[in-house]
Amino acid sequence: MQAVHISAKADYGMRALLELTASYLENPKQLVKGDAISKAQGIPVKFLEGILRQLRQSGIVASQRGAEGGYRLDRSPNEVSIADVVRALDGPLAAVRGQRPEDVEYVGPSEHLKEVWVALRAAMRDVLEHITLADVAANNLPAPISALLDEPGAWQRRIG
Amino acid sequence: MQAVHISAKADYGMRALLELTASYLENPKQLVKGDAISKAQGIPVKFLEGILRQLRQSGIVASQRGAEGGYRLDRSPNEVSIADVVRALDGPLAAVRGQRPEDVEYVGPSEHLKEVWVALRAAMRDVLEHITLADVAANNLPAPISALLDEPGAWQRRIG
DNA sequence: AGTTTTCCTAGTAATATGATGGGAAAGATA
């Protein structure tokens, strides 16, 4: 339906990782149980399990089974970008009709449409690659990005 | 699957509009038949019909039925942005779990996640609101946007 | 052993996507 859709998986995943970031900042080796994250953020527990498994397979999270087990970040939170998380959970950032933006071919007057999609992807990267879990946890976004939030209308939806 | 997905509808719609832009630049009142657009761009004809109808309902395209009928732009191509087209065909630019970015609520360590999604939407707007059909047809993108294309790696996919 | 917690595979209901088909309505031409 929408050009950009942050899926439930990506949104839940970010929230889980921010819980783990808070725990990491207390003690980097501390484990947090899936059940605790689920309750803290209101995420269905079995769904969350799958998300955390995917994040482990991508090397973002580490886990331990059994009593006193749980999850923790496997990298420092200032080394995990939002783009890393979204790619781990939803695949490549951008696609045009299922293909990579650089792979679609255009003829005639639409010859230069490819540039538009590539520029769009670059703009998204400039946001998502440069924000880390640590930035969000500390509410301290990189300056060029918080500038975007000061644009008039940034917080309103566009009507029309 | 992807965070940003330019749907077949939006991609076909842009290509159709760029055909109409070319015709407009010859003669603003000139009509182009759906069948001609379909053949020129390789778009399934019945699917294209529905897309053009949606664009007409959004006031971007005008149409006339009957022999010697067809479609044309209803506004000058430098007054139609990519964002207008994408919104007409795919709905709002950005959503988080089906909601507007400004409507989602976060608690605890994820409190400031909303800012990230709002900044992402603002970055997309900065690209899509400022490129017009005329810009793409003339291969003459606004300077801040073509700067994005010069970034190292803009044309490569990220292997991450 | 027994308990806890993660790991893994499968399945499912609801919705979106990318179409296709059949004709009605409107405009042009003869």
Add this chain to the structure above:
DNA sequence: TATCTTTCCCATCATATTACTAGGAAAACT
């Protein structure tokens, strides 16, 4: 008026994706 052309509109369809849920195996700890 009759006919042809082209858009308009409705309904349908196959496939895929999304957001979950169920059930149990495998590890780690007491």
